[in-house]
Amino acid sequence: MSIAYDTIAFRSAKCDGCGECMKACAAVKQGTSRISIVPGARDGAFEMALCRQCGDPKCVMVCPAGALSKNAGNGIVDWAADRCVDCLLCTSGCAYGAISADPIGGRVIKCDQCGGDPACVGACPTDALEWGSAGSIYNRFGDKEDMFVPGLAGCQGCNSELIMRHVMRRIGRNSVLATPPGCIPGMGSVGYNGKTGTKVPVFHPLLTNTASMLAGVRRYYDKIGRKDIVVMALAGDGGTVDCGFHAVSGAAERGEKILYICVDNEGYMNTGMQRSGATPYGSWTSTTPVGDKLKGKTQDAKNMPMIMVAHRAAYVATASTAYMEELYDKLDRAIEASFHGFSYLHIYSPCPTGWRVPANKVIEACRLSVESNFVTLWEYTPEAGLRFTRSPDRPVPVVDYARTIGKYRHLDADQLAHIQAKVDEQVALLKRLAGEVSAVSAARAAAPEDSSTSAGAVPPPLRHETFRP
Amino acid sequence: MPEAKYLLVGSSHAALEALRAIRRLDPDGSMAMVTRDGALPYSPTVLPYVMSGRSRPDAVILRDRAFFDEVGCRFVSGVAATGLDTAARSVRLADGTQWRYGRLLVATGAAPAIPPIPGLDTVAFHVLRTLDDAVGLRARMGLARRAVVLGAGLVGLHAAETLAEAGLSVSVIEMRGQVLPGYIDAKASARIEAAFAGHGVKLLLGRTATRVAAQDVGIAVTTDDGRTVEGDLLLVATGVRPVTDWLAGSGVQVERGVLVDGFLRTSAADVWAAGDVAQGLDFASGTRQVLGIIPTAVEQGRIAGFDMAGDAGQKPWVGGLPVNTYRFFGRPAVSVGQAAAGGDGFEVVEQDLPHLYRRIVLAGDRLVGIASVDDPFDAGIMGELIRRRVDLAAVKDAFLADPTAIGRRLMSEQWR
Numbered sequence: 001m002s003i004a005y006d007t008i009a010f011r012s013a014k015c016d017g018c019g020e021c022m023k024a025c026a027a028v029k030q031g032t033s034r035i036s037i038v039p040g041a042r043d044g045a046f047e048m049a050l051c052r053q054c055g056d057p058k059c060v061m062v063c064p065a066g067a068l069s070k071n072a073g074n075g076i077v078d079w080a081a082d083r084c085v086d087c088l089l090c091t092s093g094c095a096y097g098a099i100s101a102d103p104i105g106g107r108v109i110k111c112d113q114c115g116g117d118p119a120c121v122g123a124c125p126t127d128a129l130e131w132g133s134a135g136s137i138y139n140r141f142g143d144k145e146d147m148f149v150p151g152l153a154g155c156q157g158c159n160s161e162l163i164m165r166h167v168m169r170r171i172g173r174n175s176v177l178a179t180p181p182g183c184i185p186g187m188g189s190v191g192y193n194g195k196t197g198t199k200v201p202v203f204h205p206l207l208t209n210t211a212s213m214l215a216g217v218r219r220y221y222d223k224i225g226r227k228d229i230v231v232m233a234l235a236g237d238g239g240t241v242d243c244g245f246h247a248v249s250g251a252a253e254r255g256e257k258i259l260y261i262c263v264d265n266e267g268y269m270n271t272g273m274q275r276s277g278a279t280p281y282g283s284w285t286s287t288t289p290v291g292d293k294l295k296g297k298t299q300d301a302k303n304m305p306m307i308m309v310a311h312r313a314a315y316v317a318t319a320s321t322a323y324m325e326e327l328y329d330k331l332d333r334a335i336e337a338s339f340h341g342f343s344y345l346h347i348y349s350p351c352p353t354g355w356r357v358p359a360n361k362v363i364e365a366c367r368l369s370v371e372s373n374f375v376t377l378w379e380y381t382p383e384a385g386l387r388f389t390r391s392p393d394r395p396v397p398v399v400d401y402a403r404t405i406g407k408y409r410h411l412d413a414d415q416l417a418h419i420q421a422k423v424d425e426q427v428a429l430l431k432r433l434a435g436e437v438s439a440v441s442a443a444r445a446a447a448p449e450d451s452s453t454s455a456g457a458v459p460p461p462l463r464h465e466t467f468r469p
Numbered sequence: 470m471p472e473a474k475y476l477l478v479g480s481s482h483a484a485l486e487a488l489r490a491i492r493r494l495d496p497d498g499s500m501a502m503v504t505r506d507g508a509l510p511y512s513p514t515v516l517p518y519v520m521s522g523r524s525r526p527d528a529v530i531l532r533d534r535a536f537f538d539e540v541g542c543r544f545v546s547g548v549a550a551t552g553l554d555t556a557a558r559s560v561r562l563a564d565g566t567q568w569r570y571g572r573l574l575v576a577t578g579a580a581p582a583i584p585p586i587p588g589l590d591t592v593a594f595h596v597l598r599t600l601d602d603a604v605g606l607r608a609r610m611g612l613a614r615r616a617v618v619l620g621a622g623l624v625g626l627h628a629a630e631t632l633a634e635a636g637l638s639v640s641v642i643e644m645r646g647q648v649l650p651g652y653i654d655a656k657a658s659a660r661i662e663a664a665f666a667g668h669g670v671k672l673l674l675g676r677t678a679t680r681v682a683a684q685d686v687g688i689a690v691t692t693d694d695g696r697t698v699e700g701d702l703l704l705v706a707t708g709v710r711p712v713t714d715w716l717a718g719s720g721v722q723v724e725r726g727v728l729v730d731g732f733l734r735t736s737a738a739d740v741w742a743a744g745d746v747a748q749g750l751d752f753a754s755g756t757r758q759v760l761g762i763i764p765t766a767v768e769q770g771r772i773a774g775f776d777m778a779g780d781a782g783q784k785p786w787v788g789g790l791p792v793n794t795y796r797f798f799g800r801p802a803v804s805v806g807q808a809a810a811g812g813d814g815f816e817v818v819e820q821d822l823p824h825l826y827r828r829i830v831l832a833g834d835r836l837v838g839i840a841s842v843d844d845p846f847d848a849g850i851m852g853e854l855i856r857r858r859v860d861l862a863a864v865k866d867a868f869l870a871d872p873t874a875i876g877r878r879l880m881s882e883q884w885r
């Protein structure tokens with residue numbers, strides 16, 4: 001397996017030019033900052049110069065002294081002070097302004113990512129700088145076994161296939177998987193002609209009984225003393241928020257120890273793109289068409305993860321494939337929680353076919369959905385309450401997101417205003433849940449001896465935290 | 470008869486970059502690098518620092534044996550190529566070996582050009598192009614008190630500084646009226662000249678050496694104004710000449726250097742040339758020139774390598790840009806593009822302050838050249854602005870005031 005590297009990403013839209021990153025860098029490097037933020041073309045816009053630790057670094061190739069080299073272990077382009085002859089040739093190789101003569105002292109300076117914990121990222125108050133540790137994820141999981149056969153029949157660019165493969169690669173063979181009707185079994189994971197497409201025991205429940213069947217499977221494993229099996233579902237939004245809702249709700253209420261993953265592509269996509277209860281307002285679907293009168297769906301989507309919070313499930317989280325580090329972190333916690341109670345992970349999954357998004361723009365759609373707060377990323381446990389894992393502050397307008405999605409192309413200003421208002425309302429509600437719900441004392445929250453309710457206490461106050469990677 | 474799919478002649482910047490490019494596309498094709506030098510690859514640019522003692526000769530090596538084993542390239546050193554037979558696809562080496570090749574890269578660089586000064590052939594003198602030259606100069610330097618340097622280009626000035634810092638009394642004779650002619654304008658060079666004078670180096674500018682003679686101790690150089698300059702050590706640094714002698718009779722077209730097209734192909738089939746030996750497209754003039762700098766050698770080596778490995782997506786080269794980063798007595802002087810240009814069609818904006826000098830040359834609101842003394846800038850970004858012909862009309866004043874900030878901004882915008 002080749003090796004991948006972590007990196008610092010810059011989101012110019014979030015940068016307000018405060019310069020904290022430069023101060024932090026100058027402080028740890030005891031000199032001139034290696035990162036430079038400069039005013040952009042528009043008022044209030046900012047641009048950045050920072051070493052990208054190029055895979056094909058030109059600074060290295062023009063150095064006559066062998067003072068620069070690409071470190072194969074961590075990807076950093078290293079500078080060897082003792083070999084450098086201060087000729088400045090490297091500054092002519094770099095098109096990013098990322099290696100330059102230090103005004104103090106005159107030697108060249110460049111970013112070394114502070115050994116994997118960059119000071120600038122930690123100092124950025126707006127999350128404009130992010131530490132992208134996708135490289136580490138790849139190194140950790142890249143050579144783990146893919147639990148699905150090659151050649152599943154998902155559409156080109158299918159985000160759900162990405163989710164299935166990542167999730168099961170992490171969970172591995174010690175699992176029993178339910179895939180109720182939807183794209184996931186539809187693309188071949190349950191198999192064809194008597195052969196399964198999945199390398200773990202997989203079954204195909206009805207839309208209506210997934211969570212109930214899993215509850216039985218778990219109880220059986222408990223009975224025979226197998227505590228190590230992840231009993232789980234990869235279900236679509238239709239099977240979760242509509243047809244299977246009562247089963248999910250019941251299992252959560254009973255505290256069944258299962259991992260329920262909802263892959264939400266906002267509709268019944270494999271049967272011809274019908275609307276579901278998770279389809280957002282205004283969406284074109286085959287059952288909410290766009291014509292003279294109708295202009296897409298006329299109702300708002302229900303927020304299933306919030307409904308699961310109301311069940312006080314052992315773990316509830318939302319995730320997006322644009323933020324893989326988070327997705328993996330939450331997956332770890334969700335697996336762990338599924339051995340103690342009902343664990344619910346809701347992963348948003350733009351559908352290139354049904355949403356009319358080009359295959360190569362799917363991840364961008366994921367990212368914009370989060371950056372606009374159309375989708376919020378958070379997690380909940382009864383003990384710690386609800387916590388944003390990605391700050392919902394400073395969102396981009398929802399219209400920036402909607403514009404990239406074909407199923408919203410027809411939306412008029414009023415409809416967009418409605419969606420924006422709904423997004424704002426959701427965020428306000430989540431913020432209240434995250435920050436303003438008063439703590440219940442542990443004594444009062446603890447369940448009596450003989451009750452079958454999970455003994456979840458609620459000691460610490462619920463709080464609003466900003467995620468710092 | 471040994472053979473290789475890829476035969477690279479030369480082991481410096483151009484050849485090393487070609488090797489890298491080839492291996493990106495063809496990890497297994499047989500490859501060999503043949504070089505006249507006995508040492509492992511190093512850069513001529515680092516030699517002034519070897520001469521001064523700042524860099525140890527064994528610490529300037531750019532690739533070790535293990536590297537060549539790892540990438541699967543035979544490294545044959547200490548033997549020069551002496552002939553090329555394009556019909557037989559073979560290269561003859563000084564030891565009589567014939568190497569057959571599938572594709573050949575000529576990357577033999579340049580060697581000092583020795584001017585036809587009467588008497589020069591009768592005395593011992595130094596040049597600075599190889600590691601041996603640098604080590605030899607370093608040894609000699611310790612025994613000498615007075616040095617004469619012919620030529621005030623980059624090599625001559627580097628060496629003169631090293632000699633002066635080592636305590637020798639140094640005279641530099643330069644035919645043109647300024648130091649670094651062709652690289653920077655007269656105002657910038659005046660600052661450099663003042664620094665040299667301040668360190669006790671005698672600069673004889675606008676003077677031609679007419680005769681060199683041996684003396685009881687050392688040498689004497691006579692200049693065209695009848696003066697005589699004496700020294701214990703003579704360094705000739707009057708320019709370089711592409712090493713093309715071994716191509717004589719091969720049919721490969723040579724003018725000043727080996728003529729190459731946009732893909733660094735020579736006139737002969739399956740023969741490429743790159744680096745100081747090549748005469749390729751010059752960005753500004755559109756004519757073919759020998760540029761003689763590392764950035765060009767690297768760029769050409771890369772394109773040649775990709776083309777040799779059959780890269781289908783290759784785009785022709787846009788041409789080389791002069792780029793020089795130079796330090797004198799610790800102070801930086803940087804120039805990119807037509808930094809010394811002026812007159813019709815050019816807009817020149819100079820900042821001539823006590824603590825820094827900066828000269829920006831625009832043509833039609835596009836950057837064509839920039840130079841500075843004591844004010845280093847992002848040379849790579851400026852090069853890109855020039856090559857991409859970025860229209861600066863909207864940001865011109867801001868750019869002139871702070872080329873670094875605006876340059877970074879423009880490139881950041883371009884990359885996103």
Ligand SMILES: Cc1cc2nc3c(=O)[nH]c(=O)nc-3n(C[C@H](O)[C@H](O)[C@H](O)COP(=O)(O)OP(=O)(O)OC[C@H]3O[C@@H](n4cnc5c(N)ncnc54)[C@H](O)[C@@H]3O)c2cc1C
Binds near residue numbers: 505506794
């Ligand atoms: C003192 C000094 C200072 C310099 N400073 C700068 C600077 O600051 N910035 C800058 O950009 N450039 C500078 N240069 C120029 C720069 O070093 C060259 O542009 C660069 O080295 C060119 O690389 P190249 O691969 O084309 O050839 P070269 O570096 O010239 O190497 C030629 C190679 O070919 C080999 N060779 C030669 N003849 C034969 C033969 N017949 N058979 C086999 N092998 C042969 C040699 O052994 C060598 O390996 C400087 C040069 C010198 C000498």
Ligand code: SF4
Binds near residue numbers: 060077096097098099
């Ligand atoms: S300094 Fe510039 S060229 Fe070198 S690795 Fe960093 S971004 Fe790339």
Ligand code: SF4
Binds near residue numbers: 063
């Ligand atoms: S300044 Fe140092 S690191 Fe940069 S090219 Fe010169 S020797 Fe190499």
